[in-house]
Amino acid sequence: MSIEIKLNDRFALVEIVRQEGNLLQVKVDDKIYNVDLMHTADGTFSIIEEGHSYNIELLTLEQPKKYIAYTLYNTYDVEIIDAETRYLINRGGSGLESSEKNIFSPMPGKIVKILVSEGDPIQKGDTAVIISAMKMESEYKAAIDGIVKKINVSEGDTIEGNQILIEIE
Amino acid sequence: MRKIKKILVANRGEIAVRIMRTCREMDIETVAVYSEADRLSLHVRYAHEAYYIGKAPSTESYLNIEKIIEVARNCQADAIHPGYGFLSENATFARRCGEEGIIFIGPSPEVIVQMGNKIKARETMQKAGIPVVPGTEGSISDEARALEEIRKIGLPVMIKAAAGGGGKGMRLVHREKEVLTALRAARSEAQSAFGDGSVYIEKYITSPHHIEFQILADEYGNTVHLFERECSIQRRHQKMIEETPSPLMTPQLRRQMGEAAVEAAKTVRYTGAGTIEFLVDNDLNYYFLEMNTRLQVEHPITERVTGIDLVKQQILIAQGEELPFAQKELVQQGHAIECRIYAEDPDNNFMPSAGKICKITEPLGFGVRTDGYVYEGYEIPIYYDSMISKLIVWGNTRDEAIKRMKRALYEYKITGVKTSIKYLEKIMNCPDFIEGNYDTHFVEKNRNTLAGTARCNDDCEDMVIISAYIDYLDKLSRVYGYKEFVPAQNRWKKTPLTHHF
Numbered sequence: 001m002s003i004e005i006k007l008n009d010r011f012a013l014v015e016i017v018r019q020e021g022n023l024l025q026v027k028v029d030d031k032i033y034n035v036d037l038m039h040t041a042d043g044t045f046s047i048i049e050e051g052h053s054y055n056i057e058l059l060t061l062e063q064p065k066k067y068i069a070y071t072l073y074n075t076y077d078v079e080i081i082d083a084e085t086r087y088l089i090n091r092g093g094s095g096l097e098s099s100e101k102n103i104f105s106p107m108p109g110k111i112v113k114i115l116v117s118e119g120d121p122i123q124k125g126d127t128a129v130i131i132s133a134m135k136m137e138s139e140y141k142a143a144i145d146g147i148v149k150k151i152n153v154s155e156g157d158t159i160e161g162n163q164i165l166i167e168i169e
Numbered sequence: 170m171r172k173i174k175k176i177l178v179a180n181r182g183e184i185a186v187r188i189m190r191t192c193r194e195m196d197i198e199t200v201a202v203y204s205e206a207d208r209l210s211l212h213v214r215y216a217h218e219a220y221y222i223g224k225a226p227s228t229e230s231y232l233n234i235e236k237i238i239e240v241a242r243n244c245q246a247d248a249i250h251p252g253y254g255f256l257s258e259n260a261t262f263a264r265r266c267g268e269e270g271i272i273f274i275g276p277s278p279e280v281i282v283q284m285g286n287k288i289k290a291r292e293t294m295q296k297a298g299i300p301v302v303p304g305t306e307g308s309i310s311d312e313a314r315a316l317e318e319i320r321k322i323g324l325p326v327m328i329k330a331a332a333g334g335g336g337k338g339m340r341l342v343h344r345e346k347e348v349l350t351a352l353r354a355a356r357s358e359a360q361s362a363f364g365d366g367s368v369y370i371e372k373y374i375t376s377p378h379h380i381e382f383q384i385l386a387d388e389y390g391n392t393v394h395l396f397e398r399e400c401s402i403q404r405r406h407q408k409m410i411e412e413t414p415s416p417l418m419t420p421q422l423r424r425q426m427g428e429a430a431v432e433a434a435k436t437v438r439y440t441g442a443g444t445i446e447f448l449v450d451n452d453l454n455y456y457f458l459e460m461n462t463r464l465q466v467e468h469p470i471t472e473r474v475t476g477i478d479l480v481k482q483q484i485l486i487a488q489g490e491e492l493p494f495a496q497k498e499l500v501q502q503g504h505a506i507e508c509r510i511y512a513e514d515p516d517n518n519f520m521p522s523a524g525k526i527c528k529i530t531e532p533l534g535f536g537v538r539t540d541g542y543v544y545e546g547y548e549i550p551i552y553y554d555s556m557i558s559k560l561i562v563w564g565n566t567r568d569e570a571i572k573r574m575k576r577a578l579y580e581y582k583i584t585g586v587k588t589s590i591k592y593l594e595k596i597m598n599c600p601d602f603i604e605g606n607y608d609t610h611f612v613e614k615n616r617n618t619l620a621g622t623a624r625c626n627d628d629c630e631d632m633v634i635i636s637a638y639i640d641y642l643d644k645l646s647r648v649y650g651y652k653e654f655v656p657a658q659n660r661w662k663k664t665p666l667t668h669h670f
Contacts (some may be wrong), residue, residue: 003638003641005634005637005638007630007633007634007637010630012631012634014634014635014638016638016642024635024639026635026638028631028634028635031631033628033631033632033635035632035635037635037636037639039636039639039640039643042528043640044528045636045639045640047632047635047636049628049632052628054629054632056632056633056636057527057528057582057584058636058637058640059527059584059585064644065641067637067640068584069633069636069637070582070584071625071629071632071633072579072625073591073622073625074622074625074629076630076633078633078634078637080637080638080641082641106517106520107520107521107522107523107524107551108523108551109551110551112357112361113357132361133521133523133551134512134521134523134551134552134553134554134555135337135362135553135554135555136405136521136555137354137357137358138518138520161523161524
């Protein structure tokens with residue numbers, strides 16, 4: 001059974017050709033690899049391929065088919081595109097969730113100051129909100145010109161990561 | 170003289186653990202205090218006793234003087250070690266300890282006041298004949314006066330919190346139109362970090378080196394310095410890498426600055442461990458910057474080259490003992506480097522990255538020390554500093570120390586949060602760093618060299634894809650008994666050994 005796997009922007013087709021215990025022959029796109037693969041249940045992988053030793057850590061995110069993969073120097077977003085995922089993607093359409101239109105919190109923190117009000121015009125690069133996290137204050141700016149449509153937080157609020165703080169139209 | 174038998178550590182994180190380690194070696198009982206966010210923090214688990222002191226924001230817990238005093242009294246602690254940050258340079262706290270008959274491990278409240286306020290410290294040092302950087306003579310609270318002062322001193326200037334430290338409430342201003350924004354930001358940060366919004370303004374020295382001297386002083390007037398620490402590798406005005414000896418230092422300058430540091434400490438009748446920070450320019454002129462009346466984050470590199478446990482000396486001095494060594498007995502042996510590991514994203518302007526530590530593998534081996542506090546399954550709270558550990562290496566020479574640091578950084582793996590580890594490794598490979606040719610502008614100057622990631626090759630990416638594929642098949646076969654793939658019976662560890670909180 002071949003499965004499509006997405007690594008950052010790359011789509012690759014993967015298939016097991018042969019298996020003998022931990023010795024696997026795997027085809028990735030057109031390339032065949034003979035690997036000795038050992039792993040733990042919580043995502044630590046040791047792979048020996050042609051004498052090269054690779055250490056990879058997989059971190060499962062909220063969805064079971066999405067991973068963050070760590071190699072020595074790189075971090076990748078990895079997703080298994082099986083039938084179910086494909087169905088969800090197709091049904092969801094490709095309507096781009098405009099992250100540009102909204103100001104997100106990239107991490108948990110606390111709102112120190114909101115510099116705009118609903119209905120205000122805002123220009124690209126204007127600071128809209130100041131957030132304090134881990135004792136540092138950072139300014140969050142608008143990515144587009146527009147009007148402040150909605151402000152979802154107040155000064156002093158504790159916020160979660162990836163929360164929409166301010167919507168711009 | 171009274172032997173200290175129990176110490177309350179009024180701090181958290183790596184420094185709390187580091188202090189308790191020495192206490193254990195000295196057969197001293199340890200008491201941890203913790204906020205709501207720190208129930209599972211390592212210092213709580215490491216200590217003999219642990220007491221809850223309040224809500225997560227530090228103003229309600231680690232800065233709550235009366236609560237901490239109450240805990241110390243109830244558990245009959247002989248002494249309180251404040252670590253760095255929090256109450257370590259708070260004179261009221263030191264005074265309250267004294268009133269309750271608890272030893273404050275640090276200098277007297279009078280000295281803390283004198284040196285803790287950077288404006289007073291400047292005046293004191295000027296009087297003692299130690300060179301200082303040109304700047305305002307007092308703190309400034311109104312904006313018009315600030316603008317006027319800045320015109321007088323001349324741009325660029327540095328705006329600093331009068332009660333500050335650790336880069337908080339600090340802004341560099343190059344252009345006149347940036348003055349107001351910077352001033353407001355500095356004041357707001359100073360207000361929230363130290364509860365005091367007053368700032369002062371200083372001439373900004375171009376190509377500055379940040380070099381500090383560690384000093385130790387006992388109650389009997391014996392004062393020594395334990396040489397310098399070069400702390401010029403900084404980002405957002407916070408130190409990232411420190412080393413000793415400094416590549417800039419000459420034996421003559423070391424003697425001069427060391428004597429100035431000892432003189433500075435003697436001028437204020439300092440006791441305990443302290444640090445005199447200097448700015449040194451390329452022509453080797455030095456200026457007194459400030460005195461930190463506490464243990465520094467980067468103290469381990471001094472410990473490594475001198476062989477002296479600074480926390481142990483702090484405790485011995487606090488219980489009234491005499492320094493067991495004289496200046497001439499102290500030597501710097503070899504070279505030590507410290508890298509601070511922050512939970513942050515170097516590719517995104519060093520934005521802090523809170524979250525849960527998934528896996529952690531710490532470096533080991535000859536000449537390597539880690540002072541940390543996070544463990545697998547630990548969730549880094551958003552309320553406190555983003556530094557998660559310090560990696561300290563030692564080598565016979567600077568070259569050996571750099572190579573060892575590279576090796577140790579290679580071994581250091583943390584997943585779950587973004588860290589500065591790979592960024593630090595890039596600095597170790599940077600020609601300017603290797604040649605010792607750097608000042609506090611290093612990070613800015615080498616921005617391009619340090620940016621981006623070395624992409625691993627296609628094979629390596631394919632290995633990631635294979636891993637994800639196998640993990641997926643493994644899960645499928647466990648649920649559906651999937652036939653084409655047989656999970657190996659003994660595929661290494663089937664159950665993780667670590668059971669996370």
